[in-house]
Amino acid sequence: MKKLVYLLVLSVSFSFAQTDVKGKVKFSAKIENRNSDTLTIYGPNKFKQEIPVNKKGVFETTFEVTDGLHQFTDGAESSMMYLKAGDDLYLTLDTKEFDETILYTGKGSKECNYLAQKALTDEKFEMELEGLFEQEGDVFKAALDKKQKEDLAKLESSNLDERLVAQIKPRIAQEGMMLTQYYNQKAAAKKIEGTLSASFDYENHKGGKTKLEDLRGKYVYIDVWATWCGPCRAEIPHLKKVEEKYHGKNIEFVSISVDTDKDHEKWQKFVVDKELGGIQLFADKNWNSDFIKAFGINSIPRFLLIGPDGKVVKADAARPSSSQLIELLDSLLK
Numbered sequence: 001m002k003k004l005v006y007l008l009v010l011s012v013s014f015s016f017a018q019t020d021v022k023g024k025v026k027f028s029a030k031i032e033n034r035n036s037d038t039l040t041i042y043g044p045n046k047f048k049q050e051i052p053v054n055k056k057g058v059f060e061t062t063f064e065v066t067d068g069l070h071q072f073t074d075g076a077e078s079s080m081m082y083l084k085a086g087d088d089l090y091l092t093l094d095t096k097e098f099d100e101t102i103l104y105t106g107k108g109s110k111e112c113n114y115l116a117q118k119a120l121t122d123e124k125f126e127m128e129l130e131g132l133f134e135q136e137g138d139v140f141k142a143a144l145d146k147k148q149k150e151d152l153a154k155l156e157s158s159n160l161d162e163r164l165v166a167q168i169k170p171r172i173a174q175e176g177m178m179l180t181q182y183y184n185q186k187a188a189a190k191k192i193e194g195t196l197s198a199s200f201d202y203e204n205h206k207g208g209k210t211k212l213e214d215l216r217g218k219y220v221y222i223d224v225w226a227t228w229c230g231p232c233r234a235e236i237p238h239l240k241k242v243e244e245k246y247h248g249k250n251i252e253f254v255s256i257s258v259d260t261d262k263d264h265e266k267w268q269k270f271v272v273d274k275e276l277g278g279i280q281l282f283a284d285k286n287w288n289s290d291f292i293k294a295f296g297i298n299s300i301p302r303f304l305l306i307g308p309d310g311k312v313v314k315a316d317a318a319r320p321s322s323s324q325l326i327e328l329l330d331s332l333l334k
Contacts (some may be wrong), residue, residue, distance in 0.1 A: 021067040023085020025108075027051070028060040032094040035075025043070035043083070067168065074098075079119060082164050084109035096184060099123060114158050115327050118151070129179070133186050140183050188296050189315030197306045198294030202256060205271050205280035210254075212306065214290075215279075219251040219332060221317070222304040223278075224297055226259045226268045232301040238320035243277045245326075249333045250308070253278035258286045258300065 006105055029039060029051075039059040041049040044066050052061040067084040072091075077098045083089075087108030094101045102116040125147050132140050151172045155165060197212060204210045212220065223233035223239060243253050259267045264282065273282045282290040287298075295304060295315055305314040305328070313332075318325035 001140065008136060019273065021085055022064060023067075024062055025065050025083050025085070026062045026088040028058055028089070028092070029072075029091035030058055031092075033096050035077060035095055038164070038304065039072060039074055041070055041072045041081075041083075054227050069164075080115045082108070082115060082161065084108060084161065085109075107196075110158070110159050113156075113165050114160055114164075118154075121151070121154075123124050133183055137183070137187070141180075144176055144179060148172055183298065185298075186316050192295070192315050193312050195312055196310055197282050197304075197312050199285075200256070200281070200289070200291040202281040202283055202289075202291075205268065205282070210279060210281055212310070215252050216310055217250075217307075217308050219308060219313070219329075220304075220306040221251060221253050221329075222293075223253070223255040223320075224300050224302040224304070225255060226257055226300060227263060227266050228259070235301055235320050236276070242320045242329075244326065246329060246333060251329070252331060254281060255279070256281045256283050256291070258283050258289070258292060258297075260286050272327060306324060 009083055010242070027041075031039070037053045039051040041047075041051070041063075043049075047065070047070070049061070049063050051061045053059050065083045065085070068082070070081050070083050071078055072081055073195055077095060077097065079102055083106075088106045089108050089112065090106045091112075092101070092103050099116070099119050102113075103259065104112040104116070128143065131302075132143050144272045152169070155168055155172070201209050201211045208316070221242075223232075223235070225235075227233075234239075239253070239255075255276065257267050257280070259282070270276075283292060286292075295302070303314075303317040303318065303319055303325075304312070305317040307313045314328070318328060
């Protein structure tokens with residue numbers, strides 16, 4: 001799972017739901033072209049089981065688990081699995097085709113193979129999402145409804161542990177709601193593109209205040225973020241590279257924090273400690289700031305691009321980590 005939109009959906013959908021049942025699980029794995037000499041399994045209640053590879057090149061151990069969803073990782077790659085007391089699992093895969101080659105055998109393999117296959121179908125649908133987000137609402141809805149019906153049919157016909165079915169069934173609906181919400185956000189954003197942007201007049205970390213009008217005549221790439229936001233922080237190194245690439249060009253980079261007033265000092269310190277560049281601003285009413293509400297921002301990070309004339313170029317712009325941003329800026333800043 002590489003693209004962010006569907007990855008976020010899955011991260012909510014497959015949180016480590018659990019039961020109260022505990023017991024031993026026997027687990028072994030043979031991984032071709034492994035990324036690490038230690039396989040790690042994560043689970044409920046901060047569960048973590050590290051399994052070192054043995055001299056035969058096999059990961060093998062027995063450990064106690066709480067029945068429920070878990071995740072194994074090999075380096076930067078990972079996959080969901082369902083473990084329950086009494087399972088005796090053998091996993092094989094080749095990291096050159098990580099998701100495509102995951103195969104479990106033994107007791108408990110049915111549930112784990114289901115999750116591996118679901119990851120593949122989700123990944124296939126993920127590849128279609130970007131195009132679907134650009135389609136009319138009825139086209140998007142039809143494709144999403146078809147995917148969800150297929151997911152439910154597969155779930156109900158796979159003869160899985162009823163506890164796993166009970167965990168996943170409502171989450172399939174949740175995936176649909178989240179993707180619909182994201183589609184609606186993008187559709188609303190497209191409607192304001194080409195119109196004059198709402199303005200702001202926010203505290204500047206370097207002193208005084210900065211208005212959007214102060215930057216008229218230049219493109220303005222805006223990062224709406226907060227110090228507590230993990231995905232926001234993950235974009236910072238990429239944003240720094242983008243700022244460096246376009247240094248001296250007709251563009252300003254503005255970061256607007258929606259931290260609450262109680263975290264004002266934390267924001268000030270964070271900007272200094274992380275050596276953040278660009279123009280660092282603090283929204284006057286966090287999420288309730290007029291500028292934030294004008295763009296319908298209800299999740300972060302969110303990126304905007306304003307043109308030299310003050311009109312909205314992109315109300316839901318690509319992230320700094322996306323090559324699409326570079327393509328867009330290169331085309332505008334020739």
